[in-house]
Amino acid sequence: MDGEKSTSLKWLWCIVLALPSLLPLAMHFHFANSADEFGTGFIQNDQPYYMANAREHFDAGKISLTYKNPNDWRRDSPRIYFQPQTLFLGFVQKFTGADPALIFAIFGFVFAVLTVRVAWSLLLEFVPRADDSWFANLAMFIWGGGLFAVAGLATMLIAPQSDLALYDYLTMYDPFQGWWFLNLGRNLVFPMEAWYHFLFLGGALMLARGKHFAAIAIGLLISISHPFTGVEFLAIMTAWLFLERIFWQQKSTSWISIAASLVLLVLHVGYYQVWLGTFPTHRELHEVWELAWELKAVDMILGYGLVAAFAFWTCRSSTQSASFLSQSKHRLLVVWFAVAFLLANHEFFMKSVQPLHFTRGYVWMPLFLIGASSLQRLTQYFNDRGPFKYATWVLVLLMLLDNATWLSVCSIDGRHNSAHSKTDFRAVMAVLNEAPRETTNEKLVVVSNSRLLSYLATTYTPHDAFCGHGYLTPDVQQSERKVSALISGGAFIESLDGYPQLVVLDFNGPSVDTKTAAETKNRLRTCYEENGYEVAELESSDSFAVFQCTPAVSRQQLGNSDEN
Known part of the structure; x- marks a missing residue:
């Protein structure tokens, strides 16, 4: 009975931590009503496209496992695309007849909750629960950010501009006014990102637990779900498995798992970069997608500096680094960060193809997990010393400030609503x-x-x-x-x-x-x-x-x- 109560309480906390992701959607309708407009339920311009893809599976009069680009009106537009989540959403829409935006929102919140649950388990792999301060660390993992809001407020105080409002300052350094989601929690706002992050974190959890073939199965699912997230996870997994076997001489890492991961990576690149490229209609779009959406140095400092500081402190000396790297799952975090960082900055060694797509929290998360033990020791230190107890809340506030202010901006400024x-x-x-x-x-x-x-x-x-x-x-x-x-x-x-x-x-x-x-x-x-x-x-x-x-x-x- 106690176990059931604990499980129920855990899921309740997951729902609570996922609830802020619904705020932009709620304000979407609020601003529509206040402006005497119609809210579509899609809070950003890309979102209706996913449900358009979903219905394409059935629009030919019978079910089709693949779909074509619904924005390509030509009769010869080929059915060459497939994602499992799109097919699932198509089934739901076909057989319920419900509003596409409602289906999409429910799908998103379900996977937002599931992502929080998997993130909870992943954090426990690196920072065992010691006391109540662990929940503060969990909240910071889910909704922590960087120093964008701090930098914006500092600019407002030092060099104010008469034509800027408070919400302009809060997001002035955050890429795309904060809509590129450089940390974990903000990604839960978009239903598809919630799905991708659920899979990615689930795969990372399996790798951390040494369940390589389960991670490979999840890698296959990620691969057929999204080109950017797919290649990122498969590259991280393949590099880590290879290094574990070759460099660290870990016999528990089998050659079969390395080969399977590598084959998946090659097939993934072959499908998205080679096979799809044989279709002129896809090549037309691919040329449009080759955009130089890149991170600037100031973006990286403000976005990752806070969690990087704790990661650095964890590995602050050769002794500390050696101790940290002695565990296989810790080495996974280092490889995860290195691969994600290189992909997010790949314009330095290849043609730029939307490097920002490789951020989405995937650079931020391993830095947080590397520094999570240092963060927990600091919060415990504050809690054990009465007068410093409130310093824990100052630290939590600082970590949550980016996302707290961004969600507040969504409540103040309706300009983000494009639909x-x-x-x-x-x-x-x-x-x-x-x-x-x-x-x-x-x-x-x-x-x-x-x-x-x-x-x-x-x-x-x-x-x-x-x-x-x-x-x-x-x-x-x-x-x-x-x-x-x-x-x-x-x-x-x-x-x-x-x-x-x-x-x-x-x-x-x-x-x-x-x-x-x-x-x-x-x-x-x-x-x-x-x-x-x-x-x-x-x-x-x-x-x-x-x-x-x-x-x-x-x-x-x-x-x-x-x-x-």
Whole structure:
């Protein structure tokens, strides 16, 4: 009975520690309501894309294990992508019919709690629970950060600027205003990151416990879940296993485990860098993804300096270092940090491909775990000396300050919410879903002056977007210009000739409003009819209008034309 009570209490603490991850979502709806807008439930621009991928498994009229890019409207866009979590989310959405944002949020919070639980076990591997101060260390592991807020506040005091508010100072040094998540806890805000971190920490826990083949199985799951996290974990695991056997002469590390880990790493790189590259559609996007999103020296100092100080103190002398490195699981932390740090700064030895993707707390976490024993000894020292007892709380506050202030910024400043709509997007999506199709698996191309509505159509409807996600739409800038020319000047989009289309006019979007709505409607109708399309107005309201534009040529003729 006591064991059951202890287990229940432990899970309760995990839920409590995961709860702050829901604050940005709650404030997303708060700001939408206060601005008389519609909140989509997706707090950042990339998030709807994952649920769009999920429904792609079923949008062909039958289940498909692979999916295509829903932001690529072309008929020949290949089904070459697969992630297990995407397939699972597709199943849930297909058979429940629930709102995609709700499914995504529940998925995210479940794995946020599970990530906290695995992090709890991982921390116990390196710092056994000694007294109640251990829970402070756990809280710092989950929600600890760096010195970004301190640096921002110092700047506000030393060199204030009249055009900056408090929340501007708090995140002014944090990459992407704090939205790149250089430590663990903040990653729990994004559902997919919660999933990746659950797997990564689970794999690290298995390695620390010497369960190599369990870690390899988890490595396979990470590999097929995400390219960046996959290569990072597999590189860490392979390097550590190899060094354990060759350099440290650990017979418990088998050659089979080394070979299996290496094969996974080679297959991972082969799939993402070689095989996918044989498809022109993927190469187009890959060229767009090769962005120089890099950490600056000041970012690393402020982001990692606090935990690095404790890690340094743990290995402050040759004797201390030798003692620390005498344990295999401690050597794992050193390899983990070294590989993650090199990947996060790979622009120094290869072409830069979004090095920031390799941060996401993966550099911060091993530094924290290396210094965790020193951190615990310091908190115990404070607690054992009455007058210094409150110094523990000062230390905890300092460690938590970055994430505490960032979450507060989410509560003060609604600018981070990129998926608010002044138009009732659910009403638009209902019309698009009810649009008549010749077959149940027919996909129409959504064209809209609202990038958000066009993008959300891939998440809420079976249709594809002509101009959706900025980094996933082929030649997105040219597509934007074509949409603008269509809406404002009636210039037909030649590349869509022969494609059945749904044209959405958002009167709260660019190039059209309620005053020019009638003129724009007539111009669109004339444009499509002159190019051999039948035009039907499906819906018209004070804020939007939807037209279905169907090519007069039959679907059979189109199929024959494609074959020729």
